[in-house]
Every structure is written in structure tokens, then in C-alpha cells.
Amino acid sequence: MTTLMVQGTTSDAGKSTLVTALCRWLKRQGVAVVPFKPQNMALNSAVTADGGEIGRAQAVQAQAAGLAPHTDMNPVLLKPNNDIGAQVIIHGRALTSMDALAYHDYKKVAMNAVLESHQRLIAAYPVVMVEGAGSPAEINLRAGDIANMGFAEAVDCPVILIADIDKGGVFAHLVGTLALLSKSEQARVQGFVINRFRGDIALLQPGLDWLEQRTGKPVLGVLPYLMDFHLEAEDAIDTRQAVKAAETLKVVVPVLPRISNHTDFDPLRLHPQVELCFVGPGQAIPPADLIILPGSKSVRADLAFLREQGWDTAIDKHLRYGGKLLGICGGLQMLGQLIDDPHGLEGPAGSSSGLGLLAFDTVLEAQKQLRNVRGRLCLENAEVSGYEIHAGVSTGEGLNGAVRLDDGRADGGVSADGQILGTYLHGLFESSPACAALLRWAGLREVQAVDYHALRERDIERLADLVEQHLDTQKLRELCGV
Structure with missing residues (x-):
């Protein structure tokens, strides 16, 4: 059984997108894969087949894997109800509301729920595809971490680190994030993925060569910026508009x-x-x-x-x-x-x-x-x-x-x-x-009739195509044990 984790240098770096892409890519090959996010903080949620509540991103990833959403896919969900507190949902059920300090002390209990779900998943699926949360380099959140490297260390799994080049500073994001990790955590990072690149890849190649020399880690690929692409947002509101007809x-x-x-x-x-x-x-x-x-x-x-x-x-x-x-x-x-x-x-x-x-x-x-x-x-x-x-x-x-x-x-x-x-x-x-x-x-x-489910399925398929076309699939198969 294999667990592979995708972590990001920032929020919205592309973690959800890459996990979705990898789930569909593996499903195409007949591999039974299940998505997993130890801890999610989001106000967008979905109802699961077992009558619980998880983040919507994991429900979309379940679709990519050809599965019905289940509470084990996101055992800890935090739904903010003010600037310093959130409702705590464990295994799909709301337990209580806590402020940030109280939850920090509660993380040991939450980690037990995370490990229970992970154990059930690895017993049922050959590949567990994990999504981290935010960044693993948040120094103030590293003690008792259950969302990123704390989880990876606990289950001893490899990590892919993804960064968004469209925001700028992608090399600083990757090198800086790696530098802020412990030696054992750095060793877990098996490679980098650069997301949302526009332009001629030849112009980026000197930077990729420098990055591999500097860190000793391979660049697993560069994903292009998709202009006409939709994947349900984990939290941020998507305000992009499609082309509109004359009568609206x-x-x-x-x-x-x-x-x-x-x-x-x-x-x-x-x-x-x-x-x-x-x-x-x-x-x-x-x-x-x-x-x-x-x-x-x-x-x-x-x-x-x-x-x-x-x-x-x-x-x-x-x-x-x-x-x-x-x-x-x-x-x-x-x-x-x-x-x-x-x-x-x-x-x-x-x-x-x-x-x-x-x-x-x-x-x-x-x-x-x-x-x-x-x-x-x-x-x-x-x-x-x-x-x-x-x-x-x-x-x-x-x-x-x-x-x-x-x-x-x-x-x-x-x-x-x-x-x-x-x-x-x-x-x-x-x-x-x-x-x-x-x-x-x-x-x-x-x-005009619009099939929203078909649109979502189309873009999940496009993501799997990008994995085949732009990432090191041989290395990914090794990391997934395929």
C-alpha cells in the first residue's frame, strides 16, 4: 500500500488540482486510488455517502477517483465562524466550536482521528493520494502539525511540493519552503511541480536547472496555465466569467x-x-x-x-x-x-x-x-x-x-x-x-441547457491529460508504487 502526499508552498498553489489530476490519471490505468486530506479549513463542504460532511475539494477528488465521497477522505474539517474560531468537525460530525488556541491543544485528539481514517483507507486502497493544507513552512503552526509534514512524518510517506509560478517568486517559494523544513522533512520531498506556467518553456529551463542543482531535488514537471478551466474552489470565490450570449x-x-x-x-x-x-x-x-x-x-x-x-x-x-x-x-x-x-x-x-x-x-x-x-x-x-x-x-x-x-x-x-x-x-x-x-x-x-456535471468531468479529464503530457510519469508511478 502506498501513500503519496502533495504539499504546496502557499495556499492556492495547486494542491487540490494536482491531487484531482493524479486521482484521475491513476484511475485511467485501473489503479484503485482514494483522495485524503487530513485537515481542511473551508466553508465549502459536501455531504457524504455515510451521512457526514467533508470539504468540497475532496468530493471533487472522489469523483476523479470514481468514488462516492466518504468522511474518511477528510477526517478533520474546520469551518470558521469568526476571525479567531471555527466549528470542529471530526469524521463528518460537528463536535464543538473552538478558538485557535484551544484547537492548538486539541490537535493530538484530532491527529488520532486522522490516523484512524488513514488506516482504514490504506487497508482498502492500494494508493492513498493526500493533499496538504496551506504551507508546511508556517513556523507558528508546526508544533503538533497534523495537516502537512506532521502527518507525512507520522505515516512515513513521500511528498511532492507544488508552487504557483503565476504569482511570481516561484524559485524563492520552493527553495525557501525547503530551507524551513527539518532534515528528515526535506528528505521526504521527492520532487517539485511548477503550476500555471505561461510562455515558452525554454525560457524557464535555466531556472529549472538551477533549482535542481541548488536543492538536489528533481523538477517533476511544469503544468501550463489553463485559460478555460473550472474546478470547484476549496474556499476562495471564483469570479471569472465565461463568454456570454447577447441576451443575459x-x-x-x-x-x-x-x-x-x-x-x-x-x-x-x-x-x-x-x-x-x-x-x-x-x-x-x-x-x-x-x-x-x-x-x-x-x-x-x-x-x-x-x-x-x-x-x-x-x-x-x-x-x-x-x-x-x-x-x-x-x-x-x-x-x-x-x-x-x-x-x-x-x-x-x-x-x-x-x-x-x-x-x-x-x-x-x-x-x-x-x-x-x-x-x-x-x-x-x-x-x-x-x-x-x-x-x-x-x-x-x-x-x-x-x-x-x-x-x-x-x-x-x-x-x-x-x-x-x-x-x-x-x-x-x-x-x-x-x-x-x-x-x-x-x-x-x-x-440554453448546460450540463454542469459534464463540464466538471471534462476538466477533470483535461487535468489527467496534463499529467501525461507534462509530468514525469515514470517517477510518479514509482512514487505511487504502480
Whole structure:
């Protein structure tokens, strides 16, 4: 059994991308490979086949490996609920919230969970492909590390180090990171991968030669910058736009401080007939056909922020002019009359008035609702699938069923005038029939069908092609024990 780990010199260096690429590359060769991330910090998560919660990046990597997502693929997930604290999720279940100092002391317990999951995976799969977190050279986080070299040392696995040349300073990133590691950790690094290169590789070759001479480590390859490429972001919002048609629907998403699962909007960002605009702090909400209130990890605090920005007034004006409003998960809760957090699950205990646009109240409860679901929208009876991740339990006459779920439940609600719709379902735009129905509801007359799953699969295949074309596959096979 082989474990190979990909670590990065920085956040967003390409760790998730390379692990995804290697998983699909190995699957093509008939190798049973499983993705693994010991510790993830992200507000984008997915519901697993065993009813837990993991980072979305690992769910995409599972797709690349041809597997259903499982909690062992990401045994420790941290979901920040403020600048110094996060909800701690172990083996898919939320245990508690901790500040950074308390979690630092908790790492020994978390490491046990990490090693348990890794043991189960290596017993079931010949190759475990591991993704690190951030950088292994974060000096202040090295004590008790479970995310990078601490894990690699514990399981005695080799490491590939990846760096992003598009940001600049790639040689300093690689040499500096290596220099800040211990001797045993340096010995684990089996080679470098340089990511997002544009231009003539011949101009880079002198630098590659210098790097190999300086460090004694091989460059395993240089991955090119992909212009038309999409892979769900682990945390940062992707604001790139695809080429748009002449007739577009204008969609606005207010970016809340603790916005969660913003990957919900990737199908809209990539849709040729949708002009998607993310509005940040200090920005006014522009004229739009549809405003979407996104999910939130701290609904009451984010609702207060929304009001501080004056966005509630802009939403009222938008509705007066006939615009449509959609709330997803935390956004749904904001549409109601009251949000009550009696146990202080997302911040100080207390209650907040909602926007009062639908007649229902929400109480946050300790037990999270985690489900993969299917059903039909109230719009056109369109098929829809998605997933629920929420602590809130909502009740009231306004919840008349925006979605009728196959398990018999009614989810969310729609206003009497049909302008406002709310649902707990994340991922509803990934279903082509539901996406088309929602876009028609919002005002788009002729909707072009877009298969989001096919787009994601296409780009996973492109990544595997890059491994074959640009990396040292013989060395990679050796490292994977293939």
C-alpha cells in the first residue's frame, strides 16, 4: 500500500488540482486510488455517502477517483465562524466550536482521528493520494502539525511540493519552503511541480536547472496555465466569467463575511446566458433580474452585516420593481421572521429578526441536518437534486414547499406573488432541469441547457491529460508504487 502526499508552498498553489489530476490519471490505468486530506479549513463542504460532511475539494477528488465521497477522505474539517474560531468537525460530525488556541491543544485528539481514517483507507486502497493544507513552512503552526509534514512524518510517506509560478517568486517559494523544513522533512520531498506556467518553456529551463542543482531535488514537471478551466474552489470565490450570449440574465450575490458553499453559483457563473455579479462590502447592489442570498456559517451576524451595508433596503427596492429573490440555506433563514440561536452555536446566544418576507421562524439546534436529496421544484415540476447542511429547523405557514422531496418532506417556500423563493438545498443549479426552470422564473425567455456535471468531468479529464503530457510519469508511478 502506498501513500503519496502533495504539499504546496502557499495556499492556492495547486494542491487540490494536482491531487484531482493524479486521482484521475491513476484511475485511467485501473489503479484503485482514494483522495485524503487530513485537515481542511473551508466553508465549502459536501455531504457524504455515510451521512457526514467533508470539504468540497475532496468530493471533487472522489469523483476523479470514481468514488462516492466518504468522511474518511477528510477526517478533520474546520469551518470558521469568526476571525479567531471555527466549528470542529471530526469524521463528518460537528463536535464543538473552538478558538485557535484551544484547537492548538486539541490537535493530538484530532491527529488520532486522522490516523484512524488513514488506516482504514490504506487497508482498502492500494494508493492513498493526500493533499496538504496551506504551507508546511508556517513556523507558528508546526508544533503538533497534523495537516502537512506532521502527518507525512507520522505515516512515513513521500511528498511532492507544488508552487504557483503565476504569482511570481516561484524559485524563492520552493527553495525557501525547503530551507524551513527539518532534515528528515526535506528528505521526504521527492520532487517539485511548477503550476500555471505561461510562455515558452525554454525560457524557464535555466531556472529549472538551477533549482535542481541548488536543492538536489528533481523538477517533476511544469503544468501550463489553463485559460478555460473550472474546478470547484476549496474556499476562495471564483469570479471569472465565461463568454456570454447577447441576451443575459443579471444575477447578483451579496458576499457575506461567512458565506458558505458559494460553489452553488459555479453553474451560473459558467452559464453563457447568465451575468453573475458578486457584491462585496461597501458596494451597492446593482439593478438585477435575480438576487440570491447565499448560505452562511453565521446567519445572524451575516444578516446584521447585510443590514449595515444597506442591502436590505436595496432588496426591498428590487422587489418593488418586480425582481426575483432566492434564498439558499442561511439565505432562506434570512427570508423568515425570526432566527433564534438559543445555544450560541454560531455566535453569542440570542435572536434576530429576519427580513420578514416569508412567514416562518428558524431555531438553530445542535444536531446538523446532513442529507443528499432529490425531488421536484414547484417551478415546472422540474427534477432537482442537491444536499442539505444546516443546523436550523424552520417552521411556519410560509414553508409551503418550494421543493417536494422524494422522502416526502416539503422544503422551503415561495411567496404568494411568486417573486420570492427559498430552499435549504445546496447544489440546485447543478441539475439542468432545475437550473433552466429557475432561470425562466427569473426572466430568461429561452434557456440554453448546460450540463454542469459534464463540464466538471471534462476538466477533470483535461487535468489527467496534463499529467501525461507534462509530468514525469515514470517517477510518479514509482512514487505511487504502480
